[in-house]
Amino acid sequence: MAAVAAKKKFRQYSQEYLKYGFTTSLTNDTMPLCLLCEKTFSNDAMKPAKMKDHLERVHSDKKNKYRDYFKTLKENLKSRSDIKTFFKAPASADTEGDLKASYNISLIIAKKGKAHTLGEEIIIPAIK
Numbered sequence: 774m775a776a777v778a779a780k781k782k783f784r785q786y787s788q789e790y791l792k793y794g795f796t797t798s799l800t801n802d803t804m805p806l807c808l809l810c811e812k813t814f815s816n817d818a819m820k821p822a823k824m825k826d827h828l829e830r831v832h833s834d835k836k837n838k839y840r841d842y843f844k845t846l847k848e849n850l851k852s853r854s855d856i857k858t859f860f861k862a863p864a865s866a867d868t869e870g871d872l873k874a875s876y877n878i879s880l881i882i883a884k885k886g887k888a889h890t891l892g893e894e895i896i897i898p899a900i901k
């Protein structure tokens with residue numbers, strides 16, 4: 774505990790902060806994340822006093838919760854984000870597939886522009 778963040782540019786997260794309901798952002802571990810409102814704060818808020826203050830002011834009903842409570846929240850958050858990543862990959866691939874499909878269709882239409890007009894000229898009167 775001796776070498777305090779004096780020389781470090783960023784304040785580091787400590788497991789101790791879990792008791793204030795804080796973990797780190799899933800994308801940036803220099804940013805604290807409140808497990809209760811799931812808001813991410815700047816590195817500036819990586820101070821026990823600020824975290825405690827947030828817990829007491831914003832989540833006063835949870836301030837007497839034990840560390841285990843926050844640990845469970847943390848695990849839930851993590852598993853949820855894992856699920857999100859899991860579902861995200863195929864979803865974005867689908868979007869790309871759709872885009873490609875409609876691109877291909879317009880390409881076909883463009884190529885067969887003549888045939889399309891021809892189709893209209895022949896098929897439509899035929900239906901009538």
Ligand SMILES: [Zn+2]
Pocket residue numbers: 807808809810811812827831832
């Ligand atoms: Zn909060």
